[in-house]
Amino acid sequence: MRHVLRPVIAVLVLGGLAYFGYWYVTRPAEPVVLNGYIEGNMLYLAAPISGPLRDLAVAAGDRVDAGDALFALDESIIDAQAAQAQAAVDAAQAQLDDAREGQRPAELAVLSARRDGAQATYDEAQTELQRVRELVERGTMAQARLDQAQAAADTANAALAQISRELEAAQLGARRGQIAAAEANVTQAQAARAEVEARRAQLRPEAPAAGRIDDVYFQTGEWVSANQPVIALLPDNAVHIRFFVPEPTLPLYAPGTEVTFTCDGCREPMTATITSVSAEPEFTPPVIYSRDSRGKLVFAVEAAPEHPSGLAPGQPVDVLALGQTIERQEHADSHWDPLSWLESLIPPEPSAPEEQ
Structure with missing residues (x-):
């Protein structure tokens, strides 16, 4: 019985080895x-000013697009600063408008009245000068009286010219330098207002790019210190x-x-x-x-x-890895048949003894 089992066991062992060898040769090559x-x-988003967290628009794990709102701090202080900056702009603009328009109508009326008085005085001085000149020419009045009348006429003429120049200057408005200074004050006030609005925008930042919220470090109502991250964005x-x-x-x-x-x-x-x-x-x-x-x-x-x-x-x-391909390695001998090879390992059956 053992003589019969030994060949069978040997054939099975060799067959298993042959199958393993065949699988090893023809298996798919592993990629490198x-x-x-x-x-x-990570981007850590914070606000430059301290304050309580008023609103939180995202949570950890949320997807956001560029420009989406993230959080907002309380804006009470910024609102007061914005009102103050706007008042400064209005005041500077009013000063500029006043400089461009000149003096008020009431002030112009006073100057106009003074000019009219100076004109009347000048006309009277001219009339008196003409009368004295005629009398001097007739010999009924001394030359000194003519000189006095001429001096009075010249004084009235100078006063009229002065008040006329003042009225013209008042109607033209402020000088160029004063107007330029008023314009600079308006620009400065507008810049201060823009700075306040920029700080307001920093209290409610937006997502700079599309991404995922990795973590949120504060809850609504908590106090956030200046420059302390509130949200981590990837x-x-x-x-x-x-x-x-x-x-x-x-x-x-x-x-x-x-x-x-x-x-x-x-x-x-x-x-x-x-x-x-x-x-x-x-x-x-x-x-x-x-x-x-x-x-x-x-x-x-x-x-x-x-x-x-x-x-x-x-x-x-x-x-x-670059330069690597995933291909099935074919056996070099395409005509090799493992079943035929196993059959060749089985010993031939002994022939029956010939009858005498």
Whole structure:
């Protein structure tokens, strides 16, 4: 019985070895992958002024678009400063308008009356001068009286000219220098008002880019100190892949080259474009090393994913090594048949003895 089982066991063992060898030769080749992980540059959004948190429009994990409202601090102090700045603008504008228009109508009326009085005095002096001149010419009045009349006429003429110039100046308005100073005061007041409005906008910041809210550090009603982050935002354009390349294949990974990677939870392979390559080698970081790679020198490579939405910092990724393809290796001898080979291992049955 044992003589019968031994050949059978030997055939089964050899058959198993043959099947394993056939599977090993024809199995699909494993792709060569490079280990890495996702990194992100977080934005910490804060307000430059202290105050209570009045409104919170987002929560951790929310998606936001550029321009979306995030949070707002109390604006009571800013409202008071804005009212003060607006009052300063109104006052400066009123001064400028007054400088451009000249003196008030009542003041112009006073000057006009003074001019009319000066005109009357001048006319009277001219009449008296004419009368005295005729009398002097007749010889009935002395020359000294004519000189007095002439001096009075000249004085009246000078007074009339002076008041006329004052009235013209009052009607023209302020001088150019005064108007320029008033215009500068208006500009300064408007700039102060714009500064207050800019501070108001900083109390209710908007999302600078599309991304995901990573964390919220305060609740509505809590006091927020100046420049203390309220929200951590991870923009989509700040997410990148960091993986490590062995020195022999480094020339393949130039900036601008496209690579393919996979990650846990990714439904299908994704693509990324290399943005930078480290100039100095390093040992494989402990966060990703294995027994086979922990002692190797590698170069850090960063790449920007084509679709970064949904990728989280710290998430491990596998980058398909460049120059590698996933193909099934065919056996060199396409005519080799394992079944025929197994049949050849079975010993032939002994022939029956010939009858005498």
